[in-house]
Amino acid sequence: MKKFKVTVNGQSYEVEVEEIGSVTAAAPVPAAATSASAVPAATPVSAAPAVTPAAVKAPAATAPKEPLPEGAPTIKAPMPGKISALKAEPGQTVARGDVVVVLEAMKMQNDITAPQDGTIVELRVQVGDSVKTGDILVVLK
Structure with a gap:
């Protein structure tokens, strides 16, 4: 048996834990009750159920992005976030x-604007996508 003194929300407790090779825990006892007869026996705690690999949802497969055309201007994500709307389409001319x-x-909703005049070649994101800082959102020409 191992004895520990634990303080929770300013209240001190003395607990005894029996080490038997599996997960166990002792019931908390107020510090005032320190005699051996006042300390309750440790109660075993059941282990959490294991997660099966089938329960984990695999991410949707996405087509690999084509390489950027030589010197093509891009619009990159200035911060991490989630795409909530697309305001342009491929082939659309933007100013x-x-x-x-x-x-x-x-x-907060952040408007990402075109840095220059051009035509949208490719939108590399869809509504609902999560992006990181620096991810390419739009390719212009």
């Missing part, structure tokens, strides 16, 4: 400052 993607980060 500098036009909103192309709406990125939700920290419960």
Whole structure:
């Protein structure tokens, strides 16, 4: 038996734990009750059920992105977040400052704008996608 003194929310407890090779725990006893007869026996704790590999959902397969055309301007994610709206389509002409993607980060909607005039060649994200800082969102020409 091992004895431990544990403080929870300012209340001190003395606990005894019996080491038998499996997971066990002792019931808390107020520090005032320190005699051997006042300490209850340890009660075993059942282990958590194991997660089976079949229960884990595999991520959806995505097609690999084609390499960028030489010198193609891109619009990258300025921060991590989730794509909440697409405001442009491939083939659409955009002017500098036009909103192309709406990125939700920290419960705020952030308009991602075109840095220059051009035509959208490819949208590399879809609504609901999570992105990291620097991920390519849009390819222009």
